[in-house]
Amino acid sequence: MSSLREELNQQPKRLSGYVSGGFTSPAGAEEIAVIDPTTEIRVATLLESSADEVDAAVEAARHAFDKGPWGAATVAERQAALTRIHDAILANADELAMLETINTGIPLSQTRNMHIPRAAYNFRFFGEYINQSGGEVFTQEPGLMSLVTYEPIGVCALIGPWNMPLGLTAMKIAGALAFGNTCVVKPSELTPLTVTRLFEIIEGVLPEGVMNLVNGRGHVTGTSLVSHPGIDMVSFTGGTVTGAAILGSLAKGIKGSAMELGGKSANIVFADADFDKAVDAALLSSFMNNGQMCLAGSRIFIDRKISDRFIDSFTRRIKALKIDDPAADGTEIGPMINQAQRERMERYAGSGLGEGATLLAGGHRCASLNTGYFFEPTAMLAPTNELAICQEEIFGPFAALQIFDEEDEVVARANDSEFGLVGYVWTEDLNRSMRVASALRTGTVLVNTPIVRDLRTGFGGYKQSGLGREGAKGSQAMFTEMKTTIIAR
Numbered sequence: 001m002s003s004l005r006e007e008l009n010q011q012p013k014r015l016s017g018y019v020s021g022g023f024t025s026p027a028g029a030e031e032i033a034v035i036d037p038t039t040e041i042r043v044a045t046l047l048e049s050s051a052d053e054v055d056a057a058v059e060a061a062r063h064a065f066d067k068g069p070w071g072a073a074t075v076a077e078r079q080a081a082l083t084r085i086h087d088a089i090l091a092n093a094d095e096l097a098m099l100e101t102i103n104t105g106i107p108l109s110q111t112r113n114m115h116i117p118r119a120a121y122n123f124r125f126f127g128e129y130i131n132q133s134g135g136e137v138f139t140q141e142p143g144l145m146s147l148v149t150y151e152p153i154g155v156c157a158l159i160g161p162w163n164m165p166l167g168l169t170a171m172k173i174a175g176a177l178a179f180g181n182t183c184v185v186k187p188s189e190l191t192p193l194t195v196t197r198l199f200e201i202i203e204g205v206l207p208e209g210v211m212n213l214v215n216g217r218g219h220v221t222g223t224s225l226v227s228h229p230g231i232d233m234v235s236f237t238g239g240t241v242t243g244a245a246i247l248g249s250l251a252k253g254i255k256g257s258a259m260e261l262g263g264k265s266a267n268i269v270f271a272d273a274d275f276d277k278a279v280d281a282a283l284l285s286s287f288m289n290n291g292q293m294c295l296a297g298s299r300i301f302i303d304r305k306i307s308d309r310f311i312d313s314f315t316r317r318i319k320a321l322k323i324d325d326p327a328a329d330g331t332e333i334g335p336m337i338n339q340a341q342r343e344r345m346e347r348y349a350g351s352g353l354g355e356g357a358t359l360l361a362g363g364h365r366c367a368s369l370n371t372g373y374f375f376e377p378t379a380m381l382a383p384t385n386e387l388a389i390c391q392e393e394i395f396g397p398f399a400a401l402q403i404f405d406e407e408d409e410v411v412a413r414a415n416d417s418e419f420g421l422v423g424y425v426w427t428e429d430l431n432r433s434m435r436v437a438s439a440l441r442t443g444t445v446l447v448n449t450p451i452v453r454d455l456r457t458g459f460g461g462y463k464q465s466g467l468g469r470e471g472a473k474g475s476q477a478m479f480t481e482m483k484t485t486i487i488a489r
């Protein structure tokens, strides 16, 4: 057991909000237990932000935007601050990775090698990006010029989910600050450890009030924040149902939003694919992050010509995955985030069987691990795309396989989904990859490659998977107002 975990078990942290450059000490706040999903032991107590604290955080951000030095900061000054945040995250990377693993159950190899370096990189990327991005100039006739400039939008509410707490929130914070905004951040009440630690390790880097933190449950602190008249926009990552509720509340104030929502991404493997790479990738995109990933390619369509071999190989690989304490070396699958999420896995395993799917692997709690919310990595072969396991976002280590015969048929089945986040295509035929990529109704298509994010491009969803794109121009659109100034000589 890691010494950090022992420390937290003995003395759980007390986590509060951060307003105007300092942590708050709210008297009488509702106390929420933050649980390590591996040990089921409390590792922190979250002091829920009241409506008054949310109000103070929004006011602090407003003041810093209207009157503080951040509004007047040069691009170079903003870049310097973002670079210092990047450096601070990397300097504390080992501790942040362990905290993330303790709080989420994500294997340490993934938090250490991917999520934390990625969180840091967001700040470096957006610092560099603002040096290169600008506006546009058009001339209609000699002496008549149209200037398009992008101005900060103001106070941004940044709301994150529990499945990649620091990485996904860092992308929002970096984008919002880079384009000159101030913000109020609300992490998930289940996983506030790393985001709170970020506020500690960057103490003094930003002027007071530029970056504030509120904590608590969605229906309490979350609703206070999104319904606050002082915010100018909400950047939200989370479930589709929550996103819809937030959109309803924003409509009243005509407030902007960016919504990164759920997914149920198709992973199409044609018979001419590089077989080994396709199996490796299917494993990664179904089970990385314990399968709790918006861009999981866990709806796997296999060409009938290779289906027996693929199913055999994929099933053997699943059964060999190492399920254990996520902080231990070599662990590939850790626990689900909580008991409710594990019960959800059980319900889907039951519904899959009830609707006629065949169990290939998993399907149960881990018999060998009595403590912790462990669930076996699971795969089922579904007879049709109508099954709940093929249509609903399960958000756990659960792959639903289907067999197809024709390209048109598989594209139609892949698009037969309320979601449209990512499509994965495996084929060595360039023409086919282009045809299928353009036919898929998803915000991102990955051809012959597993999960990849490129901040220079936009990430986001079609249909119920969201509104807006994160990354480069998408973040610029999200965090700025476009202004047109037409000048005549």
Ligand code: NAD
Pocket: 159, 160, 161, 162, 163, 164, 168, 186, 187, 188, 189, 216, 217, 218, 219, 221, 222, 223, 226, 237, 238, 239, 240, 242, 243, 245, 246, 259, 260, 261, 262, 263, 293, 294, 393, 395, 421, 460, 461, 465, 466
């Ligand atoms: P969630 O919707 O339950 O919660 C997300 C955040 O919203 C939390 O901070 C929560 O406290 C807050 N919240 C809840 N109700 C609220 C309300 N009424 N008003 C304001 N805030 C509220 O989502 P989750 O369970 O934390 O995350 C899992 C979901 O996130 C999955 O659906 C997953 O696909 C999605 N996700 C999407 C992306 C993406 O980039 N598209 C990335 C990661 C996760």
